[in-house]
Amino acid sequence: MQLEERMKVIVVGAGIAGLGAAWRLRENGAEVTLVESDSEVGGRCRTHYWQDGWRVRGAFAFVGTEDNLIEQSKALGIYKPDGLTNLTEAHEQYLLHHVKGIxxxxxxxxxxxxxxxLLSIGEKASLAKMLPSLAKQIGRNDPRDLTSASALDTESAYDFMKRISPNFADYILEPTMQMFCGYEKDDYSVAWLMWLMASFPxxxxxxxxxxxxxxxxxxxxGQHFEKDAGCEVLLGSRVVDVTKAxxxxxxxxxxxxxxxxxxDAVIFAxxxxxxxxxxxxxxxERLNFLRSVGYVGHHIVHYLFDAQMDELPPSxxxxxxxxxxxVSNLHFWRKGNNRFLASGELxxxxxxxxxxxxEDAILDQAWDxxxxxxxxxxxxxxxxxxxxxNDLAICRREAGFVKRLAAFRQMPDLPGIAFAGDYMINSTVGQSHWSGLQAADNILGGSRNASGAVDRKLGVSR
Structure with a gap:
């Protein structure tokens, strides 16, 4: 049976975290008002149609180990073998080195x-000595809790790795972090990097x-919620004030x-x-933490152009x-006789x-x-x-962030108020989605009726 009294919840933000929160709430019978400032839901997980193809606005692919996205897709009826594409090989990269080429x-x-x-034998030996530390982190790692790596939140990962292996820091770590996150050298800590490598392959x-x-x-x-009488979707709308008594x-x-x-409650996503x-x-305390969270920009560029070029460089x-x-990474595709498509992240x-x-000034500079x-x-x-x-694209996780996040998460719950988003866990689609599910569970957990706990999967009380 459904919750005896229908709970009403406002979800602020309809990116993947807010959508996940709204889904969990509706599973459990709550009435939802989903507020989004943009003209459509999805945030950086949206795609848009440009020049005969769907182009990403941020996220490129789903990590195969994040089962919650598979479960979500199955619930929507869109997880069908003939409708999926494997992008594992597309994530294989080539680096352009000033001496060794590609x-x-x-x-x-x-x-x-x-x-x-690119790594010397000495550098490989130094990196291999880190494997016991990685194994130790694997032993205490919680893939849904970045703060399980708090003990390692001591300094910038780039600075730490630069001392161990300069070539790894400059030619593997830095360009990879730029491609996935737009991260500069001080934007990610040892704690985040070790947690990431221990969390999933x-x-x-x-x-x-x-x-x-x-x-x-x-x-x-978005289509599902538009048809759901229990979820009001307010697009092009901005929340300017929230109070709670x-x-x-x-x-x-x-x-x-x-x-x-x-x-009855609000989730900020x-x-x-x-x-x-x-x-x-x-x-x-909460205001200070929330204000301290920084974000990096991560724009994406697309060019359709004509040129004389016989062979295409790899990604x-x-x-x-x-x-x-x-430009952090670039890709080329042949679209016709002397016509090409190039894309990349900044x-x-x-x-x-x-x-x-x-827009023209940025595109001109990137083209160089x-x-x-x-x-x-x-x-x-x-x-x-x-x-x-994408001006506010991905949460920075500089040295000290993980410890601040741990303190934030350890604060007593606020009745009727929860938080979701990439800063709560990580910036992959699956982790952000999970943060929304978790925020909804926190709200529902404070409003269970006397008949028992809410079944998360079926959305019924027992």
Missing amino acids: VRQPSFSPADILRNP WSGSWWSFKERGVGMLTYAM DKVRATILQGETTRKIEA VPAPLVPKMMPTLDD LLLPTKDGFER KGAFCASTLGES DYARVEPKIANAVFVDRHLQR
């Missing part, structure tokens, strides 16, 4: 790292959908209209620094050490330095790195080009 890098697994020809499987790519998941969730009261701007909503602006009455990582300060520092600049890799396209004729801006 170097293959199959994955970020310890085994592949130790086989990398980067050499494992990656997958997506043939139609719409990763965006199929959030699109299907006996009830949660939220003030929402919808265009020129102001609307006030009353509910937006970047952490936005929460204090919406609810400044939170206690100082390449571009190390900052060798002077590539704008480095965090470049995104920050060009904040406020026009492309032309440096392949001089034959320096005078290419553009057919079309596109910049996907």
Whole structure:
């Protein structure tokens, strides 16, 4: 049976975390108001159609070990073998080195790292000495809790690795972190890196959908909620104030209209620094943590162009050490006779330095790195080009962040208030989605009726 009294919950933000929270709440019979400032749900997990194909806005693929996304897809009826694509091989990268040229890098697994020809025998020996520390972290690791690595939150991972293996730091770690996250050298700690490597195999499987790519998941969730009478979806709406006494009261701007909503609980599924602006009455400890969370930009560029080019370079990582300060990675596809498509992601520092600049200015500057890799396209004729801006893309996890997160998570629960988003765990689609499920469970856990605990899978009380 469903909960005897229908709980009303406001979910702020309809990215993958907010969608996950709304799904869990609806499973358990709660009424949901899902508020999203954009014109559609999905956040950085959306895809958009550009020049005959679906292009990512952020996330490229799903990690095969994150079963919650498979379960979610099955619940939506979209997880069908003939509709899936394996992207494991697409994650194999090649690095452009100033001396050795193009170097293959199959994955970020310890085994592949130790086989990398860029590393000297001495560096490989030094890195191998870290394996016992990694094994120790594996023993205490919780893949759903970044704070299980708090003991290692001492310094920047780049600085630490630079002392052990300069070539690993500059030609494997830095370009890989730039590609996946837009991270600069001080944006990620030893704790996060060791937790990441202990949590799941980067050499494992990656997958997506043939139609719409990763965006199929959030699109299907959005379609589901639009048809669900128990979930009101407010697009193009902005929460400007939230208070909590006996009830949660939220003030929402919808265009020129102001609307006030009353509910039993609220889940904030937006970047952490936005929460204090919406609810400044939170206690100082929580406000200080939320304000301290930083984010990096991670724009994506697409170019359709005509040029004289016989052979296409492979997908390449571009190390900052060798002077590539704008583009972190690039890909080329042949689209026809002398027509090509190029895509890539931009480095965090470049995104920050060009904040406020026009789309054309950013695309022009990024193209310089492309032309440096392949001089034959320096005078290419553009057919079309596109910049996907992501100014607040991925949470920084600098030295000290994991310990601050641990303190935040150890604070007593606030009745009727929960938090979700990549900063609560990690920035993969599956981890962000899980944070939403967890936030919903926290809200539901404080509102179980006398008949027993809510069954998470079936959404019934027993």
